[in-house]
Amino acid sequence: MGVVALGFGFGGALGVAGALYHMLNHSLNKSLMFFGAGIMMRAYGTKEIALIHGVGCRFPTEGALWLAGAIAITGAPPFGLFLSEFTIMRAGLKPPFSWAVYVMAILLIVIFIGFMNHFRAMYYQSTQSEESKGDRLSGWCVAPMWLSLIPLLVLGLWWPTHVWDYLARLLNRSIWSRNDRLRAPIDRAGQRAGCYRPADQERRPDADGLWMAAR
Numbered sequence: 001m002g003v004v005a006l007g008f009g010f011g012g013a014l015g016v017a018g019a020l021y022h023m024l025n026h027s028l029n030k031s032l033m034f035f036g037a038g039i040m041m042r043a044y045g046t047k048e049i050a051l052i053h054g055v056g057c058r059f060p061t062e063g064a065l066w067l068a069g070a071i072a073i074t075g076a077p078p079f080g081l082f083l084s085e086f087t088i089m090r091a092g093l094k095p096p097f098s099w100a101v102y103v104m105a106i107l108l109i110v111i112f113i114g115f116m117n118h119f120r121a122m123y124y125q126s127t128q129s130e131e132s133k134g135d136r137l138s139g140w141c142v143a144p145m146w147l148s149l150i151p152l153l154v155l156g157l158w159w160p161t162h163v164w165d166y167l168a169r170l171l172n173r174s175i176w177s178r179n180d181r182l183r184a185p186i187d188r189a190g191q192r193a194g195c196y197r198p199a200d201q202e203r204r205p206d207a208d209g210l211w212m213a214a215r
Helices: 002-010 012-044 060-073 080-091 098-124 139-157 161-193 208-214
Strands: none
Touching: 002 012, 002 080, 002 098, 012 060, 012 080, 012 139, 012 161, 060 080, 060 098, 060 139, 080 098, 080 139
């Protein structure tokens, strides 16, 4: 959510597009991570990371999907979160905000190291403890992980035109609804004084030009 806030804070076509796109990608990625965590909790019968070992060997498919989600949620390529975070960082490469971009990049590296350290312990450290023995997993447990990972990967390699159009409409709507709220008191005062034209009689420019710059 902090990355989304940065995108809206940077503003502009790139900032808003990146923030909205990040929300979409993050919803898919978080679903993948929660599905994976639930599967491992059910298989190992514990929530303790210290008691979960050998995931890569015991559950190769589920483990690979969960590990891919962990890599994606840290903002690593080629997943959607990398593309949305990179877009937000591009929006912030301006003199007032450039320092925040560098801080964001450093924190993303720290997050990546922390995540991978926990997953390294769960995947590659083995133990003969009875608490670590899990049950056989059903295919229905794996299907939601595939349904989350595949679109996350596709959105990292390609921004569909329909997604761009939808984000452009959202931007248009948010910009003009905000401007109307800000200008309403001025319009009313101007109408009473007879020297101000209402905002709804003015021509509203299209915001598509902003999105062409983002592409």
